[in-house]
Amino acid sequence: MMQARSDRMRRQYKTIVLVPTMGFLHEGHLSLIKEGHRHGDDMVVSIFVNPTQFGPDEDLESYPKNLERDLELLQKQGVNAVFTPDAKEIYGKKFQTYVTLEKLPNYLCGASRPIHFRGVATVVTKLFNTVKPHVAVFGLKDYQQLIVIRQMVRDLDFGIEIIGAPTLREPDGLAMSSRNNYLTAEQRISALSLYKSLQKAKELIKSGIRDAATIIDAATELIQSYPETDIDYISICDTETLVDIKAIDRPVVMALAVKVGKARLIDNMILNQ
Numbered sequence: 001m002m003q004a005r006s007d008r009m010r011r012q013y014k015t016i017v018l019v020p021t022m023g024f025l026h027e028g029h030l031s032l033i034k035e036g037h038r039h040g041d042d043m044v045v046s047i048f049v050n051p052t053q054f055g056p057d058e059d060l061e062s063y064p065k066n067l068e069r070d071l072e073l074l075q076k077q078g079v080n081a082v083f084t085p086d087a088k089e090i091y092g093k094k095f096q097t098y099v100t101l102e103k104l105p106n107y108l109c110g111a112s113r114p115i116h117f118r119g120v121a122t123v124v125t126k127l128f129n130t131v132k133p134h135v136a137v138f139g140l141k142d143y144q145q146l147i148v149i150r151q152m153v154r155d156l157d158f159g160i161e162i163i164g165a166p167t168l169r170e171p172d173g174l175a176m177s178s179r180n181n182y183l184t185a186e187q188r189i190s191a192l193s194l195y196k197s198l199q200k201a202k203e204l205i206k207s208g209i210r211d212a213a214t215i216i217d218a219a220t221e222l223i224q225s226y227p228e229t230d231i232d233y234i235s236i237c238d239t240e241t242l243v244d245i246k247a248i249d250r251p252v253v254m255a256l257a258v259k260v261g262k263a264r265l266i267d268n269m270i271l272n273q
Contacts, residue, residue: 015040018133028176053119182263
């Protein structure tokens, strides 16, 4: 049904824009839709909690959902179509075909979530083949995901323009995320340590420090000074390859993942020398 709709829109010379989500929408998602409206005239949002990107001990079953509220929000945003498949529709019986990238998934989140980006690349491929967009919008908060998808689109000749939209933050700096819903009031204060560590790194570079290890040590100390924080990784790396950088002699991305309580949170920032 969605493929037939997309074919019809293309015959009408509509420019289809896709914003893929896992639902439980917040202002960050809505900012992606607003950006998408700038790039086309047929806005499609997908809502699908993709099981193949969750590891066995992750939060697939508890991932927050509120489809009724999501649909109300999307209607107000002028969305033309909402694609809400279930797992059986995406992954039929005896499904065995996956999309994998050789290098980019080996860094950052992929190092501790080994199946994650195989699941992401596969489901995004399925969504692209079903919705047939001309443009797709992803958030810069999931920086590695954005880089993985851009590489996949280039490698497989999808012919889709991939737009990276800025991270939307709460007034205190916390990056908006559906998983923020897991945080208690006390844990939310600890969650602010991610943004504060990025700001600290920015200040250190401005003061003349170029050694990545020194900056990572400062960020580690800051985050660990808050209760209920467990660092997965802190990395300063190349903006395209995600390979770690030792001396900051060009723009880099500082990316981190920290577990606060039961919520695994990520954040990042582009840092200039």
